[in-house]
Every structure is written in structure tokens, then in C-alpha cells.
Amino acid sequence: MSSLWLKIPTVVNHRSLVLQARQATLDVEVANILDLIEDLKQLRDRWDDSLAESKLVAEGCGIDQSKMTNTKRRRKRLLPDKTAVNDDFNHDDQCDHFKRCVYYPVLDSVVVHLSTRYEAARNYMSCLVLCGSIQICLAMT
Helix, strand or coil: CHHHHHHHHHHHHHHHHHHHHHCCCHHHHHHHHHHHHHHHHHHHHCHHHHHHHHHHHHHHCCCCCHHHHHCEEEEEEECCCCCEEEEEEEHHHHHHHHHHHHHHHHHHHHHHHHHHHHHHHHHHHHHHHHHHHHHHHHHHC
8 A cells, every 4th residue: 555655745746846837826826735635535535446556566566465365364452451352354354444544544634734724825815815905995095
């Protein structure tokens, strides 16, 4: 699943390069952040594609996936009272666990932080428009 760690910075870098190349104004930055958020949401919704891609990469590297999917291994799980219990833990559980505990939280965190940045930039832009309108009104009087 290392492709996740490549995809997020690649998407962000692409948007950053667009902003740098255009000498972007605030309104272009706001629109670009919104597009980046949408790109990341689409990436989040394509878990199956990311998993399939990771399996293809593993296959290309010669990693035998049959051992991962057909075998179960024992894992000790600590209960709240600090006692250990053995659990069966197969590959499907591992993929689901990775999706719930890493893939979704990472993408959600990035989207939340970008959404905060988007709101701040949009509010700042609105203030600038309001200030410009007030200056025009004052100049007319």
C-alpha cells in the first residue's frame, strides 16, 4: 500500500506546481484547493482500485500473494484487563484493518486540513471583496 504514500504528495505537488506556474491570485488558489479536495475525495472512494494496484505491484516484485490470502495466522490481542487472547487474523482482515485504520484516516485528515485552509482563504477573499466595495462606496460619496 505504499502507493498511497506516493499518490497523496503527487496530487498535492501537481496542484502546487499549477499555482506556482500561474503566479496565482487568491481566487485561483481557492479554486485550486477546492479541486485538490475533490481529487483526494475521489482517491478515498477508490479503495478497491488502490488495493488492486498494490497487488499488481506486489506481483511484479515477485511477492507470493497466495500465502497472504490463504493462510491464517494467530495473533494475540490484549483485552482491556491486559490479558491476551489469540485471534485468527487472515489477509482479508488485514486489508480491511489497513483501510479502516490507515487509508481512510490519512485521507480524511488531509481533506479536513485542506478544507480548513480552503475556508480560511475563501473568508479572506470575501473580506477583501467587502473592503474593496466599501472603498468604492466611500470614493463615490
